[in-house]
Amino acid sequence: MKTVIAKINLDALEHNMQKIKSKVADAQVIAVLKANAYGHGDIACSKIMDKYVSGYAVARLEEAIHLREHGCKKRILMLGGYFKAEDLKVIEELDIDFTVHNFNEIAEIKNYKATKKLNAWFQVNIGMQRLGFNENDYEEAFSQLNALDNIHKPLGMISHLSCADSETTALYNEKQIAMFQKMKQINPNGFFSLANSASILYFPLNNYDFVRSGIIQYGISPSNENTGEDLGFEPVMTLSTSIIEIRELAKGDVVGYGASWVCEKPTKIAILAIGYADGYPRAMPNGSPVLINGRIVHTVGHVCMDMMFVDIGLDAVDKIGDEAILWGKGNPVEKIASAVNTIAYELVTRPTSRVRYQYIYHNKEFEI
16 A cells, blocks of 8 residues: 655656756756655666766765666766775776865875776865865865876866855855856866756856756756746656545644644544655644645644644545645645745655655656
């Protein structure tokens, strides 16, 4: 029995990849598959993406290994670099690209006895304050890394825009772009990657050689200020469950743990078979939208571990077994994220092992 289902529409994914390709001109696409393709399933998604991309990006070595084990032949770039010097052996064996972001790593690479050249990317910090060499040390770092005999030349150079998704931070975004332009001058023969999803949409002049498309691949806007559908993309994930009970309430009845919602007038509530143990946030406030039978209804009471409540109205004709869509087509995940004061990225990566993934492609359904 499938209690909670994440339906992954691979036709929508293909539409989104085609749209991304149409936006980036001659830049090559590195599709971001970290966090299990943002919760959508890295292997299934990579099969659709493969003809549109030159490679994939992940966060960690285990994600790269997983792709290689499932037949991925294209470039795989570890955005966070490696964590331990002994990882370099696996990186070499599996031909994985990785970023270099501190002097300790340069020393470890220098001491590593490679049998073939490694694929290192020089990472610079342009204001994110996360990873990368700073303005005061990037020239020395580049000189040391570029001098190593056991890495491929020319070097790739990479950084990240932290403020490309909002007009309110446009000035800081322009400052970051200017910093990258300055830093890239030390690598005249190299290749470059700066653009993420937001930059692809709003700052296309900074696509350079490689773009790293992420959240827009999955039909989701990089900002809660609009939805992916507003931008012409199609949502790939639809998270759904079923009504397992319908109850009539009188004025004054209370719902759920902590008596957090009190019924103001007679109504009906539907009990849905999903809770925070499935990945739906317990912090979701009263009034958050759920789609049932083509109309939006709203949550009431605290989300439980395995169940939650929605007010369907006294005249509702919904019945036990009807589908409830927590987010997806018709109920954008961006709006759900706004309701709980988070971002859509967090929600789509939340589904737990209790959730069944069902893939749809050309009207055929299958599971992986």
